[in-house]
Amino acid sequence: xxxxxxxxxxxxxxxxxxxxxxxxxxxxxxxxxxxxxxxxxxxxxxxxxxxxxxxxxxxxxxxxxxxxxxxxxxxxxxxxxxxxxxxxxxxxxxxxxxxxxxxxxxxxxxxxxxxxxxxxxxxxxxxxxxxxxxxxxxxxxxxxxxxxxxxxxxxxxxxxxxxxxxxxxxxxxxxxxxxxxxxxxxxxxxxxxxxxxxxxxxxxxxxxxxxxxxxxxxxxxxxxxxxxxxxxxxxxxxxxxxxxxxxxxxxxxxxxxxxxxxxxxxxxxxxxxxxxxxxxxxxxxxxxxxxxxxxxxxxxxxxxxxxxxxxxxxxxxxxxxxxxxxxxxxxxxxxxxxxxxxxxxxxxxxxxxxxxxxxxxxxxxxxxxxxxxxxxxxxxxxxxxxxxxxxxxxxxxxxxxxxxxxxxxxxxxxx
Numbered sequence: 129x130x131x132x133x134x135x136x137x138x139x140x141x142x143x144x145x146x147x148x149x150x151x152x153x154x155x156x157x158x159x160x161x162x163x164x165x166x167x168x169x170x171x172x173x174x175x176x177x178x179x180x181x182x183x184x185x186x187x188x189x190x191x192x193x194x195x196x197x198x199x200x201x202x203x204x205x206x207x208x209x210x211x212x213x214x215x216x217x218x219x220x221x222x223x224x225x226x227x228x229x230x231x232x233x234x235x236x237x238x239x240x241x242x243x244x245x246x247x248x249x250x251x252x253x254x255x256x257x258x259x260x261x262x263x264x265x266x267x268x269x270x271x272x273x274x275x276x277x278x279x280x281x282x283x284x285x286x287x288x289x290x291x292x293x294x295x296x297x298x299x300x301x302x303x304x305x306x307x308x309x310x311x312x313x314x315x316x317x318x319x320x321x322x323x324x325x326x327x328x329x330x331x332x333x334x335x336x337x338x339x340x341x342x343x344x345x346x347x348x349x350x351x352x353x354x355x356x357x358x359x360x361x362x363x364x365x366x367x368x369x370x371x372x373x374x375x376x377x378x379x380x381x382x383x384x385x386x387x388x389x390x391x392x393x394x395x396x397x398x399x400x401x402x403x404x405x406x407x408x409x410x411x412x413x414x415x416x417x418x419x420x421x422x423x424x425x426x427x428x429x430x431x432x433x434x435x436x437x438x439x440x441x442x443x444x445x446x447x448x449x450x451x452x453x454x455x456x457x458x459x460x461x462x463x464x465x466x467x468x469x470x471x472x473x474x475x476x477x478x479x480x481x482x483x484x485x486x487x488x489x490x491x492x493x494x495x496x497x498x499x500x501x502x503x504x505x506x507x508x509x510x511x512x513x514x515x516x517x518x519x520x521x522x523x524x525x526x527x528x529x530x531x532x533x534x535x536x537x538x539x540x541x542x543x
Contacts, residue, residue: 130161130186132295132313134306140177140188141168143453143481144422145505146301146326147179149395154182163293164188167306171195178453178481189293193283199245209235209252217247218256221277223357225384229365233315236288244286248278268346276347280354288312295319300362302329304355307362314365322368324393326502327523328379330359332426335499339425360384372503373524395503402512405489414445414475418491418515420484420506421498422452428520429464432497437471447475451487454480488513498522 133139133154139147154162162185168174171192181188209217213235219227235247247253257277265273287305292298292313298321300310307323314321333355337348363369363385370393371377377390417436421427429450436448454461461478468476479487484506488494494510494517501523508528510517519525 129297130163130295131297131299132293133162133164134167134298134300134310134313135164136167136302136304136306137169138301139164139166140179140181141166141173142422142456143178145502148505149324149326150301151179151182154185158182158184160184161186163295165293165306165309166190167287167309168192169194187293191287191290193286196244196282196286199243199286206251208246208250214252214256217253218259220357221256221260221281223353225360227361229311229315229361232288232361233312236285236312237316238289238291241289244289245282248282248285265346265350272344272346276344276350280351284308284358292317297322299324300366301326303359303362304329304333305358307365308358311361311365314367320368321366322370323362323366324370325376325380326372327500328376328383328502330355330383331379332500336425356383363389373527375524375527376502395505395508397505397508397512399512401485402488402509405485405513407514408492408516414447415443416490416492417446417448418487418494419448419450419496420452420488420494420510421450421496422456423450423454423461423464423478424456425460426499427452428497428499429460430467432495433464433467433471433473433476435495435497436476437473440473440475445475447477448473449477449479449487449491451479451482451484454478484509485513488515491515493518496520496525501525503528 133150135150138144139150164185166188168190169192171194174190174192177188212231216227216231216235220232241247257274261270261273284305287309292309296319298310298313298319300306300321300323303323303325310321310323313319334352337343337351343351360383363380363383366389368391369380369385369389370391371380372393372395374392377392380390381387417439419432421429423429439446488510494515496504496506496517496519498504498520499522503524507517507519507525517529519529
């Protein structure tokens, strides 16, 4: 059996919880073949894998969204869409629940158009955009609305027209672009499609958009609803939706996932990796705080640094060690370094990616400052190393630390 894993902004370019899960999944199922269909942001990352591919991973197919910029503009075509197809696209851009994934799949069936820009640049689709504009946004400049729609829709239109690897099962790690691509795959290839959702993709995008300065304020709501609509399409296309804990399952239902498709499969870690680490004891040295986290906006390292500045007032000898990749967002990393300097913090170390099991014995407490999480492997690994955790109240962190009323294993239970 061949399984196609659909990833987005993670494996194999970014070291983190989702990528580690993908690697463990393939290594743990050597009897199956895997092919990874990876959606990335920039072509400069092509081939720059952060993981050694398991033997049963027979290939990585890479597609990058900045490839759209190199496409030649298509001539405006007329009469290329039927009335039903125009209605389907109207329901799609409006985020209507009535939209049919089958009709959408037929419009973007790979090979139908010479250029991924053909549909967007057609007069038929222009009429769809004008209709939406007149109904909802006519008080705003049309040029701003048009370019917003272009930025929103072209990446998905581009992806929907790419040829997918042949597989017996399609398995997406999120409900965003890769989730809709999975919906296309199950519709066109008539193969099973499942989703394993670690965080709540649409909520994570909402948090980013609210804070962003690249989306004009007038259109932030439009962007947010767009990503919720993508999630709804993905949920309804999948035959099974796996999430890591009960709370996320309830959120998925609220966002449009049929309740009977949801199954809970918690994360696990190999505790033997941490068997050599002794239980915490008073060592008489400086208090060492550790954060096993990549330096990225969604991990909110800036709040972590400000919190550490408060800790330093009470514990001047305390140290902070941030253990995680620095490659994902160089601009954000630079802001973090400037914040360290601005706050006058002398005891902050950014290690980059390191063997976590070698560093945890040096830590007295671990901290996670994320804006959004699923069921973080870092917390499970910290508990395996007998280290207490302080986290933001996101994802499954509360259940891991305090337990849950339905918890059959106990708090962060060991099997």
